[in-house]
């Protein structure tokens with residue numbers, strides 16, 4: 131709906147090796163998003179915590 135709402139693409143960065151493995155769209159209306167997700171990291175070959183990395 132709300133066109134032009136504050137959304138931007140960010141990278142989900144592995145906290146163990148620093149690889150940026152996933153790209154996602156987040157809402158930044160309330161400021162910098164703080165999102166942590168367990169995602170599979172190809173380099174570590176296991177699920178690790180990924181954090182949002184804004185440009």
Ligand SMILES: [Zn+2]
Nearest residue numbers: 144147171174
């Ligand atoms: Zn990793």
